[in-house]
Amino acid sequence: MNKQFSIYLDFLRFIAACLVFVSHVPSFSGGWGWQIAGFGHEAVVIFFVLSGFVISYVVFDRKESALKYSVSRLSRIYSVAIPAIILTAVLYYLGSAINESAFAELNLKLNSPIWTITSALFFLNQSWIATPFFSNLPYWSLGYEVLYYVFFGFLIYTQGSVRIILLIVISCIMGPSILLYLPIWFAGVFCFKASKRYHLELKLSLILFVLSIVGIIFFFNPNVQSIINTATYHFIGDHFYQLLLEPAERFAADYVLCVFVCLNIFSAYNLAKYVVDCNQKIEFSIRTLSAHTFSLYLFHMPMLFFISAIFPYELNPVLNLIFAWIVTPALIFILSNYTENKKGNYKTFFYSILNKFANLKLK
DSSP states (O other): OOHHHHHHHHHHHHHHHHHHHHHHGGGGTTTTTGGGOSOHHHHHHHHHHHHHHHHHIIIIISOOOHHHHHHHHHHHHHHHHHHHHHHHHHHHHHHHHHOGGGGHHHHTTOOOHHHHHHHHHTTOTTSSSOOOBTTBGGGGGHHHHHHHHHHHHHHHHOOHHHHHHHHHHHHHHHHHHHHHTHHHHHHHHHHHHHHHHOOOOHHHHHHHHHHHHHHHHHHTOHHHHHHHHHHHHHHHOHHHHTTOOTTGGGHHHHHHHHHHHHHHHHHHHHHGGGOOOOOHHHHHHHHHHHTTHHHHHHHHHHHHHHHHHHSOTTTOHHHHHHIIIIIHHHHHHHHHTTTGGGHHHHHHHHHHHHHHHHHHHHO
């Protein structure tokens, strides 16, 4: 992968994680920063497309084996998911003991603790039944993305009747909401294929890149999304939407947004061929920040709920703002050095387990 393009993908991933973070903070800090909030869901669409693109790169360009593919995906996810599960459970129960009213509205949506933890651990939290993972509401997207990894793995590394059976099984596990967003994830796959196949001249690449930015900004507009989603709802009918979990009801506008995200990545891939080497300081900053995006995504909301419990904005506005906007990302940056950036330990563990399983199967 072109170095300049790789840096751009890291930058895009970091921006998407920041959009999710700033989308949630105002709700816990008296509304401060509401002007830059409200784009967390759209950022997840960007994550899905990026995921499909990057996974395609490691599978088709790096030629990952089934074993390496499984180990890489498991270590990537669990290196942050397991700490997030522990952190979320601890902060939820501790925060509830300190100030239960901070979780009152959330508690109305929660299922049994045993199923909540089990579904989070095996990423079944969005399969047919929505299971919020305590105070970690962004965790919902892992219930989509991990199953997409499994689906893609079956598609690539199995064949014949076995492939058909496994794809049917995983599709049944997904349920309608997750299946509805599968094309968005696969749009990243097709974007990768198109990037490898088609070469654009500098002028056309630049035009498409600018067009993609304009399109993304335009379709980030809630009013535009509302028009698209409402029209789709009236066209399809209520019965279909009754099958969907929140936020899958917004799929129509997300499909359109997905097109512009793909156009952005595709044009950036071609533009990167004409870009000279990036400044080393800028490259280092982007690489460093992007290395903490997954942790930022999964750790921030349990912390914000806990902050709202111990420092309610109504009683401690200054401390609330400091902890919500400054301390939280700083703590996540520190924690990430012991979670996301330690996934090598998970690789060793999963490789040992899966390799033994593969050897037993061969015997």
